[in-house]
Amino acid sequence: xxxxxxLSDICxxxxxxxxxxxxxxxxxxxxxxxxxxxxxVTESLAAPLLIIGVMLDTGFTxxxxxxxxxxxxxxxxxxxxxxxxxRAAAHGGITPKMQSESTQKNKLQTETEFSSKEPK
Amino acid sequence: xxxxxxxxxxxxxxxxxxxxxxxxxxxxxxFVATMLFGIFSFVTALLFxxxxxVDVAFTEAxxxxxxxxxxxxxxxxxxxxxxxxxxxxxxxGLFIVVLTGAALIYGVADFPNMGDANAPVHVHVxxxxxxxxxxxxxxxxxxxxxxASFRGYDTFGETVVIFSAGVAVLLLLxxxxxxxxxxxxxNLVLWVVVKPFIALILIFGLYVxxxxxxxxxxxxxxGVIFASGFILYSLVFGESYARKVVPSSILPRFAxxxxxxxxLTGLVSLLSDKTFLDYSALSSNPVSGQHMGILLVESGxxxxxxxxxxxxxxxxxxxxxxx
Numbered sequence: 001x002x003x004x005x006x007l008s009d010i011c012x013x014x015x016x017x018x019x020x021x022x023x024x025x026x027x028x029x030x031x032x033x034x035x036x037x038x039x040x041v042t043e044s045l046a047a048p049l050l051i052i053g054v055m056l057d058t059g060f061t062x063x064x065x066x067x068x069x070x071x072x073x074x075x076x077x078x079x080x081x082x083x084x085x086x087r088a089a090a091h092g093g094i095t096p097k098m099q100s101e102s103t104q105k106n107k108l109q110t111e112t113e114f115s116s117k118e119p120k
Numbered sequence: 121x122x123x124x125x126x127x128x129x130x131x132x133x134x135x136x137x138x139x140x141x142x143x144x145x146x147x148x149x150x151f152v153a154t155m156l157f158g159i160f161s162f163v164t165a166l167l168f169x170x171x172x173x174v175d176v177a178f179t180e181a182x183x184x185x186x187x188x189x190x191x192x193x194x195x196x197x198x199x200x201x202x203x204x205x206x207x208x209x210x211x212x213g214l215f216i217v218v219l220t221g222a223a224l225i226y227g228v229a230d231f232p233n234m235g236d237a238n239a240p241v242h243v244h245v246x247x248x249x250x251x252x253x254x255x256x257x258x259x260x261x262x263x264x265x266x267x268a269s270f271r272g273y274d275t276f277g278e279t280v281v282i283f284s285a286g287v288a289v290l291l292l293l294x295x296x297x298x299x300x301x302x303x304x305x306x307n308l309v310l311w312v313v314v315k316p317f318i319a320l321i322l323i324f325g326l327y328v329x330x331x332x333x334x335x336x337x338x339x340x341x342x343g344v345i346f347a348s349g350f351i352l353y354s355l356v357f358g359e360s361y362a363r364k365v366v367p368s369s370i371l372p373r374f375a376x377x378x379x380x381x382x383x384l385t386g387l388v389s390l391l392s393d394k395t396f397l398d399y400s401a402l403s404s405n406p407v408s409g410q411h412m413g414i415l416l417v418e419s420g421x422x423x424x425x426x427x428x429x430x431x432x433x434x435x436x437x438x439x440x441x442x443x
Contacts, residue, residue, distance in 0.1 A: 076313060077313070077317070080314075084307070084309075087307065
């Protein structure tokens with residue numbers, strides 16, 4: 001019983017930490033795709049951990065079986081939804097903010113050339 | 121301690137609702153507003169769940185968060201995703217809004233306290249319903265007993281309202297016609313995952329339909345869940361395939377059939393010298409007559425809701441395809 005409650009505490013704590021990191025990532029990361037990545041961590045890692053934590057604390061009943069089903073559904077559905085969202089975003093023309101330094105330099109150069117040319 | 125915790129959760133959820141509403145008013149992106157209203161419905165469902173109104177929470181989650189969001193998204197494809205920037209701030213409008221708000225807040229002062237046993241709702245007929253459910257109907261879920269038997273007239277009215285909503289949409293938009301060339305692009309991941317899930321959704325819909333006497337659920341929720349399985353199918357695999365599975369021409373007939381099942385159940389009891397929708401006429405044993413009546417009526421509701429929901433979805437996307 002002791003071990004169960006300790007394990008449940010650990011699960012709840014880890015779930016809380018992952019939820020928090022997911023939320024921070026969702027707010028702070030620069031573009032759509034990395035934000036999606038942060039959000040999917042919350043869904044597919046934090047939520048099952050929290051449910052397992054609650055399950056260990058209350059003991060195994062019929063409700064735990066239903067909760068296990070919910071975990072299975074979440075683990076399958078959430079990555080699929082993230083995938084679909086990603087594809088939709090790529091289809092809609094959102095580009096990831098992933099320019100290498102050279103392209104950025106080129107862009108900067110062209111921008112400065114344009115701005116220096118314009119006054120003439 | 122536990123009661124305080126529930127109160128805390130209630131207050132947090134209510135605060136969350138206020139926040140969502142403010143953001144939804146402020147944003148000019150209708151897409152964002154639609155998603156916010158979906159979240160609003162989910163939070164409302166949580167609030168209902170916390171208040172132990174499981175059936176209402178179920179309906180709110182299925183209809184408010186699920187189906188309405190899909191419908192609004194279909195409508196957005198017709199209207200475009202951005203609000204007109206031209207805002208007119210009129211002082212008269214502000215005055216009316218403030219007046220209405222003040223009147224509502226004034227009305228709240230007369231409300232009984234939450235959980236007050238002497239509140240008018242609890243002393244009128246509720247205790248009678250709870251007692252008679254055990255005696256006369258003998259099913260565990262009092263909500264289903266009230267909905268389908270005690271207040272059968274009201275539920276009949278609601279079913280007719282849903283049916284007429286479907287008829288109105290059909291008259292305004294028509295069913296449309298979908299060419300197979302408009303298929304969504306092939307996506308193997310979605311196909312593999314969605315296929316078994318559609319079966320699970322349909323089974324869950326049937327479970328909710330026929331388990332409504334014993335647990336949360338009933339015809340309304342089951343109809344929406346069952347239809348959402350088909351909506352998912354048409355979103356992932358393409359609507360022309362969905363229209364092959366459930367042809368658009370039979371949907372209005374199904375909706376009418378659902379309402380007819382409900383009405384005919386009432387008519388049977390009327391013909392055997394009982395009042396309209398008195399299910400004890402359906403069998404020699406009054407209790408099993410009630411069971412049978414509730415089953416029939418709920419299946420009528422489920423059929424009507426399912427076909428109306430799918431019909432509205434078809435109409436909207438049919439218009440979208442033809443634009």
